[in-house]
Every structure is written in C-alpha cells, then in structure tokens.
Amino acid sequence: xxxxxxxxxxxxxxxxxxxxxxxxxxxxxxxxxxxxxxxxxxxxxxxxxxxxxxxxxxxxxxxxxxxxxxxxxxxxxxxxxxxxxxxxxxxxxxxxxxxxxxxxxxxxxxxxxxxxxxxxxxxxxxxxxxxxxxxxxxxxxxxxxxxxxxxxxxxxxxxxxxxxxxxxxxxxxxxxxxxxxxxxxx
Numbered sequence: 001x002x003x004x005x006x007x008x009x010x011x012x013x014x015x016x017x018x019x020x021x022x023x024x025x026x027x028x029x030x031x032x033x034x035x036x037x038x039x040x041x042x043x044x045x046x047x048x049x050x051x052x053x054x055x056x057x058x059x060x061x062x063x064x065x066x067x068x069x070x071x072x073x074x075x076x077x078x079x080x081x082x083x084x085x086x087x088x089x090x091x092x093x094x095x096x097x098x099x100x101x102x103x104x105x106x107x108x109x110x111x112x113x114x115x116x117x118x119x120x121x122x123x124x125x126x127x128x129x130x131x132x133x134x135x136x137x138x139x140x141x142x143x144x145x146x147x148x149x150x151x152x153x154x155x156x157x158x159x160x161x162x163x164x165x166x167x168x169x170x171x172x173x174x175x176x177x178x179x180x181x182x183x184x185x186x
Contacts, residue, residue, distance in 0.1 A: 016099040025092050032088045040084070041077035044068070047142045051156060057146060080141030083134055083173055090130035098123035133181070140176045141169075 045064045048057070058064035068076040101119035110118070144163065146156040157163075159179040163172050 016103070028091060028095070029088050032091055033085065036081075036085060036088070040081050041065070043084075044077055044079055044142050047139055048146050051143045051146065079144070080138035082169070083141060084138035086134045087131045090127045093130060094123045094127035097126045133177075136180055137173060137176050140180065141172065144172065144176070 045061055045068065048068070049061065049064055052058060058067060065077070072079075098119045101122045102115045105115045105118060140159060143156045144161060159176060161172065161175045161179065163175075
C-alpha cells in the first residue's frame with residue numbers, strides 16, 4: 001500500500017503486463033520448489049497412512065515418520081519427489097493460461113467476473129492436465145514397497161512392479177508409468 005498523498009492510502013493492482021516475466025517465472029518456480037522441498041516428507045507420510053489397512057504399518061503420523069526415516073533414511077521421506085517436482089512447471093502454464101484468456105476476453109468486452117470465471121476454468125484445465133499424470137506416478141512411488149519392514153500384509157505393490165533396493169528410480173518411474181497408463185485388454 002502506498003500513502004496516496006493527501007487523499008489517503010491507496011491499493012495498487014499489479015497487472016500481468018506490468019510484470020517482468022523473466023524474473024517472475026524463475027522466481028515463482030523457485031518458490032514452489034522450496035515449499036515442495038520443505039513439505040514433501042509430510043506428503044509421503046500422509047499418503048502412506050492413507051494406503052495402510054487399519055494401523056497395520058504405522059500407528060500415526062509421528063510413528064510413520066520415525067519408521068520411514070529409520071528404515072530408509074532421508075530418501076524414504078522423499079520417495080517420488082523428482083517425479084512430483086515436474087508439477088512446478090504447471091504453475092507457469094496455469095498463470096500464463098489464466099492471464100492469456102483474461103486478455104483475450106477483455107478484447108471482446110467481457111466483464112471482470114466472466115473473465116475471471118472462464119480464465120480460471122481454462123487455467124485449471126491446463127494445470128490439471130499436467131499435474132494429474134505426474135501426481136499418480138509419484139503417489140505410486142511413495143507407497144511402493146511400503147510395509148516391507150514390519151507391515152502385517154507385506155510390502156505394498158499394487159502394480160506388480162519388479163523392484164529392489166538396487167533398482168534405479170528412473171527404471172521404477174518408467175515401470176510405474178507404463179503399468180499405470182498402458183491400456184489393458186479386458
């Protein structure tokens with residue numbers, strides 16, 4: 001907020017065309033990546049807690065964090081992280097689509113509400129089209145082998161992926177993507 005002079009304070013809206021995109025996009029992606037780095041272990045813990053049957057692997061959030069860390073170290077808390085990080089690009093596509101659609105609709109005289117509604121819908125469609133496939137793959141990676149260290153039902157492996165500790169993350173990711181997105185004959 002600025003002081004606005006003798007008339008009092010004013011609020012200045014920063015419009016899309018006023019921003020330096022060369023700074024905005026990299027800084028936006030860096031910000032998203034930083035938040036993802038800090039919070040990702042909680043996402044892994046939440047996902048593994050959701051997948052377990054009753055409390056057969058973990059008794060709660062803290063127990064899950066401790067067991068994952070003890071059995072797999074820090075890499076266990078970041079399972080699927082790099083796959084999930086691809087989603088950061090979707091933010092760039094989201095905001096670009098949102099502002100682009102608002103601009104086009106503004107040329108046709110659409111009011112603010114219509115511009116925001118249509119632009120938000122289009123941006124969400126574009127953003128989700130990028131996010132969902134990577135989210136599905138990363139969630140499978142988060143739980144793959146879960147319970148191998150004390151779960152009552154054995155390790156989780158719903159896709160039947162062949163893996164062991166020596167398997168490369170790239171190969172596991174490729175196998176998850178193939179099993180998930182390859183159409184099955186019935």
